[in-house]
Amino acid sequence: MKKIVLLTLISGVAMSFNLFATTQKLLAKKEQVTNLQWVDPFIGTGGDGHTFPGAVVPFGMMQLSPDTDTVMRGVDPQPEIYKRCAGYHYDDHTIVGFSHTHFSGTGHSDLGDLLIMPMVDQVLIEPGTAADPDSGYRSRFSHDQEWASPGYYGVELLDSNIKAELTTTERAGMHQYTFRKGEEAHIILDLTTAIYNFENKVIWSDIRKINDHTLVAYRATNGWANNRQMYFAIEFSQPIDSYEFINLDDNRYRCMGCLGKEKHSTIENKQVKEAAGKAIKFVASFNNPTAKPIKVKVALSAVSKSNALENLKAEIPDWNFAHVRKQAEQKWDGYLSKFEAQGTTAQKRQFYTSLYHALQAPSIYQDVNGEYRGIDGEIHQGKDHIHYTLFSLWDTYRALHPLLTYIAPDRVGDMVQSMLDHYQQSYDKMLPIWSFHGHETWTMIGYHAVSVIADAYLKGIRNFDTKLALEAVLATSNSPIYDAINEYKEFGYVPMDVLPESVSITLEYAYDDFTIARLLEAMGKPNDAKAYFQRAMSYKNVFDHSVGYMRGRDSKGNWDPEFNPEEAKYMGPFTEGNSNQYTFYVPHDVKGLIDLIGGDKKFEQRLDALFDTHLSDEMIKEHEDIAGLIGNYAHGNEPSHHIAYLYNYAGKPWRTQERIRQIMDTLSSDKPDGLAGNDDVGQMSAWYIFSAMGFYPVAPGDLSYAFGAPQLPSIALNLSNGNVFKVEANKLSHSNKYIKSAKLNGQVLKLSFITHQQIMAGGTLLFEMSDKPNKQWGEANADRPPSLSN
């Protein structure tokens, strides 16, 4: 807190020296009530949150952030690489440098493009090790002299006494390095480092100095995305006084017919200011660095160097760091003001930081001239929409995408259209599964793009090609080449002898099919809808009545003989989970599931057992993703996210209320390690936002929300239609965690559900809270939605 307040002051001072200052002074009053102050980008950078603390704007292509330990060229993979999926970990004590692309909260990773690091006097071209930072260009740092806020990151590099500051626009970033000592400043541009690096990750790179202060560069890497191409435009605020190109590529081309000579009967043009190869670095040197800060602007493009230059010119035309920062803050402020939340400082820090993390992706993947690189590797012209990338759909269809329909509805249509771009440009004629930067990773399961599309369409968002959307949804859900859709359709389930993770896949296909049925219904195609509602019942085919669990089943109909409901076996029938968890994965027909399990009481007991039965490490030893445990409930991973809400469907909303508070109290905080597991590109954060308001989209596409309990005394949501939807929680306290009663705009709510339409109509959802459960309220959830069995 103190740090952030201080920064606001510093920023204000800086602003008064520039042309922008007048406007800013007029805005000063408004700034005092900004929610920027509650965002702490360090939340999630500890533990396994995997968020990054650096500078970014909402949905920005540029994520400019410090890396504390990337794996370097020629160094063996570190055992702790998972810890640094976002490049930075709060536990670390050294900063390697600042790179320009980062995932927020993923469990697997890539990126970390173009690392930049300033030095004084001595030139070091290798980063050195964390154990011996003096062996390279990395520097020690301290969290006491480190500051992060939306659109800004700053740190004192203790070894060199340089203050490094970062800010960004959508496609460009600015570094500002303030030197306090030294005769000569050196700034290294290192094209060899990467996040989730490994030997030979860099396929090719080049860098070229095009005038005395500008460079362009290119790098293709083979990582999670193969042959991922990124172009860079780099500009320094003052002419480079001297420079060095470094080529450490030991496999670089040598003429073989030249009798041992490197060149073929000519003179290499050594004056060409370029280096190309697999291990390229560049060092720019500046005299008299203490005279004024040295700034570096960097713009990205996935298309070309000329586009990177164009992006740079368009987005950061001058050298006013404070102005760029202010613009970034205004962009953040616009989104952060969607909510007006009351609560303790810790609550507001958690809430607004969650909102901040929910606005990271899908991210823009298009140049200012409209060009982008498609999934086919080709350059396309986006005509009437912004093209987005980074669809971590297995995670984000659950709560993030539903949340975006409220807080960034203007972008949702373009995000859908971007998935349709993917569909059209995909040789496989598939919507994205887990895609980023023009690459389908095929990570995780299901075809949850259909859920995102159905949810948007059903909520009335139609600024995308709806006809193409229907085509894409049908083609994807019937793809002959994807995983085991053929067998799913043939057997009514995915046989475990056909594919691992067969039960999870069956269950998730079934849910996805429910959303397609809902979409078809809404599009006026009831017959087609019926067939998909039928497919959505497939979950019943992997429920083994003899044990009362979802269970692997082979193509002959035999149940998995090695079945153990606690075991999360790698390449077993479940995806990052066990049967205890996945048996609850029927979000679209909870009533049907309750019937299968044997009624409300049995269902409630099974939910209790899930939360109360300790899950031994032995059972999950191969899954680093299964984290944030309460018994078998794993809050750190997505298959559990809806489960606490399921008590509602058994007429026991007060039990959900207990569980949500239990999760809030034990598995989240406003500290760096405050996330119970990977934020997963905002899904964990979206869970927090909905849950803090008191409800959650158990089955997106249904448009109903099941109640938990409000966690903050008041949260108002400013809707895009001009309405305000406010949740008030009277008498909310540590002990008053139960809902005594609920009223929507004065009308008593008898059931513990609310609909999208009710939210959009605005008004106040007023909860009376109590320290005792109201066990009668919601007990008769007879019409509890959603249900295919109704």
Place this chain on the structure above:
Amino acid sequence: MKKIVLLTLISGVAMSFNLFATTQKLLAKKEQVTNLQWVDPFIGTGGDGHTFPGAVVPFGMMQLSPDTDTVMRGVDPQPEIYKRCAGYHYDDHTIVGFSHTHFSGTGHSDLGDLLIMPMVDQVLIEPGTAADPDSGYRSRFSHDQEWASPGYYGVELLDSNIKAELTTTERAGMHQYTFRKGEEAHIILDLTTAIYNFENKVIWSDIRKINDHTLVAYRATNGWANNRQMYFAIEFSQPIDSYEFINLDDNRYRCMGCLGKEKHSTIENKQVKEAAGKAIKFVASFNNPTAKPIKVKVALSAVSKSNALENLKAEIPDWNFAHVRKQAEQKWDGYLSKFEAQGTTAQKRQFYTSLYHALQAPSIYQDVNGEYRGIDGEIHQGKDHIHYTLFSLWDTYRALHPLLTYIAPDRVGDMVQSMLDHYQQSYDKMLPIWSFHGHETWTMIGYHAVSVIADAYLKGIRNFDTKLALEAVLATSNSPIYDAINEYKEFGYVPMDVLPESVSITLEYAYDDFTIARLLEAMGKPNDAKAYFQRAMSYKNVFDHSVGYMRGRDSKGNWDPEFNPEEAKYMGPFTEGNSNQYTFYVPHDVKGLIDLIGGDKKFEQRLDALFDTHLSDEMIKEHEDIAGLIGNYAHGNEPSHHIAYLYNYAGKPWRTQERIRQIMDTLSSDKPDGLAGNDDVGQMSAWYIFSAMGFYPVAPGDLSYAFGAPQLPSIALNLSNGNVFKVEANKLSHSNKYIKSAKLNGQVLKLSFITHQQIMAGGTLLFEMSDKPNKQWGEANADRPPSLSN
């Protein structure tokens, strides 16, 4: 000969079965007098000619040709790699496969993209060795069952009993494989092989099956051109019955956080019909292969897969191999009919094969939709001209480009415009030096693009941006970053302590500056011209009067103390040559050079000494390019090409006549090893064509030609202006090699020179030949051009 006649018949038979046949029959009479029959693509495939025998159309982007020994992945570079710059060498006995890009006659190499080879029954995925062809998919072959003619190549693969045939369009090629045995045919697409291959040459590749008979592929290689990108569209004439993707990339991406597992907590989509990595192959299999030939169409693009598909569809829409071949032959026939030559079969074979080799490059480097990849790596749209690549300018400015102004004048303007594209897109703001496929190799010396531009402009070719051309010529010749132009301007020569090859560079800059002066003159800028005429005199600054030779000189003015006029020292003051040769490199002021050397007599003695003094291997041990020796004269390399003509300037044309015949008799033949050295993308062939006609452009840009002696009894050149320029040599014979007299259109020629204007005016240049030299004729070459000293 017999082979080619037979082929014409086969082709005729094939044609009668298609729609095209009627037209062809009408053309049949004309076909009987076609010059196609005289072209033998095998000439130059032996010795060090470095030409390829495969199928190509004039200036085609696609060069589809057999490779007899490329160096494979994981195999050590072969000592004889220089021998196989064109992929094929006549000495070899096995064919590895057929690849789609080849240089014609270069001394260094690259390319060999996408190797395709058919097999029967047994699938082999490695090529095996020449010593043990059965160890891989390669096959033995015999020249007795091998056929090549313009636009066609065929061979019997003896191990598999498959007849392989190839033909092409500009951007696409067709393979036709006739199987005579076997249950199953296999066709491997190998993305790991390359010409001038070496470990890690393949940066990245991928291949994808997009339907049952079509694939698209990509490959980036690091060779002479770094990160050279090529895209492929591949279509089979029948559906693939089964297939295999092969990924031998042992460095391919493995998830490092996945506890030893390859994939991260999900199932890789194995059904995606794609492979990507650094060592990718694909095998297509077909049942019942003897039923009908299996054909494969392949199109190239340097821009994208979609462009490759578009090129394929546009250029080879159907499966009519004979039709594609016939089209290719018609294109060749159009160019080959530019000349009507009489002579012995061997002479006509040499002459028309030279013409064939002179029409290989610069080659088209642009897709049918106009897009091409520029020197900046970016995609550009060619609006009003065809974009060409492959500017081997140090070689080709001498005779090839001057020749093209007569035989392909319609293309010359576009070639110049392509060099201007290069200039505009070059970060270095330079015209090409030695460029191909969007890459400047900086190979060889000088800035000879200016010579090509000046020669074209002076000859009245103006269909390019002449204003931009002037800008480019001036910028290039004053480039602050290229080699040693700065020092050249400062000292009047390139000091040997600044750059190796300093004398050669000085001399060639001086010549180039002469052509710029000529251009400026023609553009009406006499003052600017004067300055360049002055620069053109710089050759005098490296002439050491004390020894009478061009000699290395340092920046203090001291002469090279290790001077030896015979020594061709690697990284010494001369480029692929010695002072004996380079002292004659003042093509633009031979009179001035004669004065330096001490008058006509001394000059003649020095020329004689050049030809008559044996050059020991010791002196040239490091230069594989210095070949085709007569004494110190190296016909196999370009610095010598003009030297035999210099006797003219000393009033001794009869000595030139003797030397030309000596060179013709001893250093060229119509056999595979008939070229005395690398054809160098047509330069050697252009030398032959001019020399066979009896004259040669000693100093392009001057527009004068010095006489040698006609070598064929009659050669008529059909000019683009409708005129015919005919050279007749009365009484020419083995002994009658001397010119007794010469008449142009009945007017006696007293000097042994002719001008471009005289050629373009058409008419007959009639030589009377004799077995005795006419020592008086041309003795008084007082006004011998060109001369700066006049």
